[in-house]
Amino acid sequence: FYRPHVPLIAPSKYFDKVPLSAVDAVPFSSAEMEIAPKWAYFTHPPNWNMSEQQMREIRRAYFASIMFVDSNVGKLLAGLEKMGLAANTTVVFWSDHGYTLGEHGQWMKQALWEPVARVPFLMGGAGVEGRGKPCARTVELLDLYPTLSEVCGLEKLPEHVQGRSLLPLLRNPGAAWDHPAVTQVRRNADVPVMGYSIRNDRYRYSMWNDGREGEEFYDYRNDPKEMKNLARVEGAHTAIQRDLAAHLRKTIATRRKAPSLG
Numbered sequence: 001f002y003r004p005h006v007p008l009i010a011p012s013k014y015f016d017k018v019p020l021s022a023v024d025a026v027p028f029s030s031a032e033m034e035i036a037p038k039w040a041y042f043t044h045p046p047n048w049n050m051s052e053q054q055m056r057e058i059r060r061a062y063f064a065s066i067m068f069v070d071s072n073v074g075k076l077l078a079g080l081e082k083m084g085l086a087a088n089t090t091v092v093f094w095s096d097h098g099y100t101l102g103e104h105g106q107w108m109k110q111a112l113w114e115p116v117a118r119v120p121f122l123m124g125g126a127g128v129e130g131r132g133k134p135c136a137r138t139v140e141l142l143d144l145y146p147t148l149s150e151v152c153g154l155e156k157l158p159e160h161v162q163g164r165s166l167l168p169l170l171r172n173p174g175a176a177w178d179h180p181a182v183t184q185v186r187r188n189a190d191v192p193v194m195g196y197s198i199r200n201d202r203y204r205y206s207m208w209n210d211g212r213e214g215e216e217f218y219d220y221r222n223d224p225k226e227m228k229n230l231a232r233v234e235g236a237h238t239a240i241q242r243d244l245a246a247h248l249r250k251t252i253a254t255r256r257k258a259p260s261l262g
Contacts, residue, residue: 001069001073003065003066003068003069004065004069004099005065008058008061008062008065009061009065010064010065010068014064014065014071015060015061017067018060018063018064018067020057020060023056023060023063024056025052025055025056025059025102026055026101026102026103028047028102028104028105030046032046032104032105032227033104033105035104035226035227035228035229036206036214036229037208037213037214037216038214039193039195039208039213039214040111040112040113040195040208040214040216041104041105041106042106042110042111043100043106043107043108046104046105047105047107055101058107059101059102062099062101073093077091087125089125089126090123090124090126090127090128090148090152092122092123092148093120093121093123094119094120094121094122095119095120095121096141097109097116097117098114098115098116098117098118098119099116100116103115103225103226104226111185112185112195112196112197112204112206112216113226114199114204114218114226116183117181117183117197117199117204119141121139121141123147123170126151127151127152127170128151128170129170129171129172130169130172130173133173135173135174136173136201137169137173137177137201138179138180138181138199139166139169139177140179140181140182141163142162142163143163143164143165143166144163145161146161146164146165147163147165147167147170149165150165150167151170162255180199180200180244181198181200182196182197182198182199182248182252183196183197183198184196187208193213194208194209195207196248197248198245198247198248198251200244202219202220202221203217203218203219203220203240203244204216204217204218204220205217205231205241205245207245207248211245214231215231215241215245216229216231217229217231217236217237217241218230219237
């Protein structure tokens, strides 16, 4: 499904379900542009200098687009049931990225902020014993291939495939899991700058050019909107930040060694 994506177009009946009066713009303060290193931001000037009305209209269109997709997913699932294929079909619903809709004054997908790095991800049907139950674990989209390979009983997974099977979580959504997710983005400058981020169930650590261009560290239990960059607070969860940074660097090094398919 192409939506939600710009241009944010959907049948009018879905706009009718989201009255403009029910949509707010995300509160913004210019101080938010100082929370993270400069590379964390893409939208300059913040909010593209849009009026509050314009921001509300875009958010409304985005939500209407989501409802349009939801309706079509429902038709797809109903079709599986009608054709008698639901019992032996594994259904995966995910997105390639999230999107900021005014958070930190940003309107974009190329970022390491939570609204961008977090995506919808649902699995159901054949092979999903724990269906109907939420799972709070942090996983990666790289996990999809090995997961579906195991669910389908495929053998000899190629050695270059990264990620790990989520089958333990599909059986028991509350199972122990200690595998953070990694996100990366590139900023084009005279010398390109790479941003890498690692997220576990509670924290996110991000670094730009291996930390030389700045770091970010957020505690989502106490700061779900990423308003306090603990990397700039001396002594704040230092050991946790150091461990996540080491895990991130190790993961990056390992994945760079993966054989080329070119």
